[in-house]
Amino acid sequence: MEYIYLGKIVNTHGIKGEIRIISDFQEKGQVFKNGFKIYIGKEKNEEIINTYRVHKNYDMVTLKGYNDINEVLKYKGLDVYINRDDLKVNTWLISDLINYKIVNNKKFYGIIKDIRSNNHDYLLEVEFNNKDYYIPYVKEFIKEIREDKKEVEVCRVEELI
Secondary structure, three states: OOEEEEEEEEEEEOOOOEEEEEOOOOOHHHHOOOOOEEEEOOOOEEEEEEEEEEEOOEEEEEEOOOOOHHHHHHHOOOEEEEEHHHOOOOOOOHHHHOOOEEEEOOEEEEEEEEEEEOOOOEEEEEEEOOEEEEEEOOOOOEEEEEOOOOEEEEOOHHHOO
């Protein structure tokens, strides 16, 4: 089973067991729906989404079998994951770029070690010569993604290093 980070439970809402999840997951429409399995915390406790709605910047969820705030308080502050196999077939995620090489005109500029969100776009965290730098995941810097070679062709990378 391949777990993918979905977000974090930042709080509860109301007294009927609704939880607030902060998430920048790109395929929310596939995940946040009745009957979808999520996994919570380091132990990956399996839970099933009962209801979903959006409130401000939060994804509001109730879980099957929970009807009271006291039952869900144990999850406050924990990370939420999904099983990759539960997504539709051939769903490409930006997190798939982790461990891809960054290249420009065949010159190596590091390995993508993480993907960060700045609320509007994604940033590729790249490690090169024991230092980290960020490349915005926008067309001005990303020229091409070569899945067969596991590399990302970039431009203007010298401006970022």
